[in-house]
Amino acid sequence: MYMTRKFAALAGGIALTGGLLAGSAGAAEAAVATPQAASSCPSGYFCVWAGKNYTGHMQKVAGKNDDLTKFSVFQNFKSWYNHGQKCDYRWSSEKKQRGSHGVIKRGAKGTGDTHWYEKSNEWVNCH
Template sequence: MRMTRKLAAVVGGIALTGGLLAGGAGTAGATAAAAADCPSGWYCVWSGENYTGRMQKVEGNNADLTGFSVFQGFKSRYQHGKNCDFKWYSEKNYKGSSGVIKRGSKLTGSATHFIKSNKWVNCV
């Protein structure tokens, strides 16, 4: 029993640290979340409707988000950027179709969305 708890603590620590090692994109656990969990200056997505499920967040420009699973199938998003709008692309390296999401914009629903790269634009 004691060994099982230690192993769970080590595995949990590794899972939590994984987001910190990812550079521009971070990860939150699979517990229920809320839009308020998205830090100021970040663009956050959740795997489930109503800001539930696994959360991933991105700060800065990213030419390839395909290594982050939630960006490849999310149902909720919050653009919590401080000074810029968020420009998403359907392909890596800022290619494919794109759109701009204004600061403060939130969206949740049953439709599944994906983003393969992003830039911050229209900065004030």
């Protein structure tokens, strides 16, 4: 799908290193927020926001998630941040890490008018 390709191209162009997933697998509950900085993403998580500039509904995930579709913000977000500690974040366009995918390096973040979505994730390239 068009959005997946855009996200893949963007994610593929990021040249930062490493990333970690701390703690157990799973997702934390989302929070509704007013304008906030990417720094509101806790260490060890990958976070997405519904709005650009890290605004609106935020969702954070840790661990491997075979189905992110239960979190509505993952189906239409405009800001993201990989605040992992040792691993890169690998997203997939389909459940159970299938379909097209891309890797977002630890520390990478982005925002803008593009709408992105993800249906599953895992952590890779752990150091």
